[in-house]
Amino acid sequence: MRRRDFVGQALGLLATLGPTSRLLALDLAGAGARGVRPRAGWLLVPMDDAQSDHLKAYGLTYRSVQRGIRAEWLLNYRNGSFLIPADQATPRDAALSGISVEPLDDGAVLQIRAEIQSGNMDAIPLEKAPKVAVYVPPNAPPWDDAVTMALNYAGIQFEKIWDPEVLRDGLRKYDWLHLHHEDFTGQYSKFYLNYAGAPWLLDMVKQNTAMARTLGFATVPEEKKAVARAIAAYLERGGFLFAMCTATETLDLALAGQGVDIATDYADRTPMDPNASAKMHWDLALAFQNARLELNPSVPVFSDIDGHQVNSLDRRQPLGSFTLFNFSAKIDPVATMLVQNHRQVIPDFYGLTTSFTRRTLKSSVTVLADEPGAPWVKYIHGERGQGTWTFFGGHDPEDPQHQIGDPPTDLSLHPHSPGYRLILNNVLFPAAKKKELKT
């Protein structure tokens, strides 16, 4: 490119920027011409109450890493801020999205690093934007997925996959997999109890039955168990899994229920094995053990893994709030990343699986948040082989009593949602440098 053309294009680009961004860009350009480090060579994306849009800030950081920029996650510094080397695209991105950024020079950054060094904080390099997959069936179920809403709002790209792709080893090309409202026991979340004639349920049954047959399975429960095994294998190979709502509990039930009939006759024309609970292979599960399965087909719960039992009239527990745990950022960066937030106590929210009873947790599970005094926890994490999984109970952090047919949450009304931040922590943490993830 000729110098004249370059200058012309640069001036043209400059004209499109707002005043603050223009000053920053000029600064960068000027400093570059003088052969010294720019005065404002860094951008801090604060994640405390100074941030105007916490959720979009994750998207900003993700996109900068996607462009090859080596950003850092400053754990516990101003509630998990991000530090990005200043370029021209990031301030523009921030201005368009209304994200607060603070330009910093080397001196300021050095001070921050010193502060981090001396406290329970750490700076984690983010080196690769993970390739994200969301497991969702092709027909549109009448509920909404908090994670896809968060990804769309933050501007993080993802692809959708379903059973055929999973069973044909399609998970290989993804770094991060999300599961939400899927029932891996193959019982359609027991919706037949209350929505027997609903067109969407009939459609779901038809589609899943056809899918199972196409893939060579006699029943949907058997097919879903195979999908669960494929997901476990993906984890073994180093994948990252984030699951919410029904997917948490039913994934483990499907894994532990190999060779056991854990589905009601609505799903596979045979009743559940009355001794199913005693026959489960909990060693194959990720998070849970020794749970008691719900044997009554007309009770809309799966097992006693879920603490709140929202659809069981006489067992339903009221919502409280859950508290995030503190971890040592330098010793336990993974757990620390997953709990970064500007609030420590967060109002709880229901889902078909809302919480996880302590009694059923494996000892290897790390509890990231719980309801103090209650017999359940909310947010847990663990490892399987080379990979990691995180389970977050509940359906939508900003819709505590979500019902089927309710309108989706508009996240532009909740840009500071602490619950949604936990979801986005999980999206970004696979971007961390590999060495940091092996603690």
Next chain:
Amino acid sequence: MKSVLCLLCAKPVLVGVLALAAGTPGLGAQQSPDPARRGFELERRGNYAEAADAYREALKKKPGDPAALFGLERSLIALDKPADILPEARAAITASPGTGAFYGVALRAWAAADQPDSVRAVAARWAALDSTDETAYREWGAAAISRHDNAEARKAYETARERLRRPDALAGDLAAVLSEQHDWANAVREWATAVAKVNGYRSTAVAALSQAPENARPELLRTLGSQSSPPARWLEADLRARWRDPLGGYQVLSANIPPDRGRAVEAISGFLDQVRDQNGPDARRAQALALVALADRTPGPGGPQLRLEAAQAFADAGDEATAKRLLSGVSTDPATAAGLTSGAATTLVGVLVKEGKVQDAERKLEELKPDLVSEDYLALRRTIAWGWVRAGKPERADAIVAADSSVEGLALAGRLQLFRGRLDSAEALLKLAGPYAGSREEATARTALLAMLQPMQLDSLPALGSALLAVERGDTTHALEQLDNVAESLPADQGASEIRLYAGRLAQSAGRNADAERLFRSAAVPDAKATAPAAQLALAQLLLETGRAKEATALLENMILGFPDSALIPQARRLLDQARGAVPET
């Protein structure tokens, strides 16, 4: 849906028991020797635990005491221990096996204990007392619904039909369950049966069936259309109205109005409830027709009131001729109450003005003046003034406005000055009128006009006045042409951009998107720093509405980065989110 079911699963009203208890005056703070009465007193004070003990004491002496048994049930429910009544319920049934209400207590207790088999057993014993009574099955179903077990509830109602040998038994209850399960095809048949027996189910049926998805509705309407019972056809009419076909609904209704006056009023009133809050010409016409039908069946002063409402509705629907005919009937009807005259006058003057008969409207108003309060009279004068403006005779409006010193009068005077192009006096009068004159829409429009006038450095611009008058007269084509010419004559930062933005919005509201786009683009010039962001935002909105999301995105990015301090930035970001698909569609 929950509200639908709750209407049908309400606990039996223990009126008799409360009446018994209420007949005990002056208990005061002393303990009554009668434990049942003592229990009632304690219950009234909220001492439920002690009340339960007292009731138990009463039941020990007399197990079949209904007041004590129901009192104990109430107290245990308050203590969240409803199942604890089982021993007493069993004893009551043993003592008095023919009393159905005792089985009800036992059934509810078993339901609270989550023992569906026992619920069924009790229901069967209860039903055996009277082979024609639905109550036992209804209670069984209600108990199942309280446990969110719709399948069991359905079983209860179907068992009722089988045992009672009545295929229409508990139709309303079954319909509610089927609606909850979204089994619309069967639900509509049951609702039709229910309303045929008891028309009181009609509004519940409409509420339940109106939630059916769009693709299911034609079939539901066909099913109702094939029914012979008038209430089922009224239900069809109501649903048509609910589903945006109010005139189709009225057609069905009018073909099924019974000759009996009381039933006819019931039928029409139910339909009116569905259309009353709807807007749009079809809905207003359907309201008007229903109101006339109702008025024809309403003796006394109620009739003229209904006809007045009908006239207003016809006028809103654009049928001024029928409105006038009705109004003249109202004003000559001896049954017309005095207070109606003001309403009739307002409607009549409005109709005449709309028809362009402004002179007639003015004359009519003067005839009615003695019967009007001065506020109403002045308001109607202003309506006539606007009529003259739209007829192209603003000078006739001047005379009217001269005598009106209200803020609405000032606002009108300001607009009249504007139509003459007298910008300085127009601005002064509009500012004097302030933000509270007229409706919110009028106040917003006035503020927008002031914003347009502000950058202009001229005292007078007749061409602009003429253009705005053309807008007021509905001559959009001419108005746009004139506004374009005016904008050409002004610098960008002295009104040209503002006029182009205004013209663009006018073109967009008239569906002339190409013109709107051209005008917005020409308004979004860098020189007009105040207007350019608004013009860019308006253009982006237009591009999005016409399916050009990519262009809208680029434009919004440009706007946000170019005018970071503009008050419109939050709106622009919101629109950008929509353009990028970051905001879910509801």
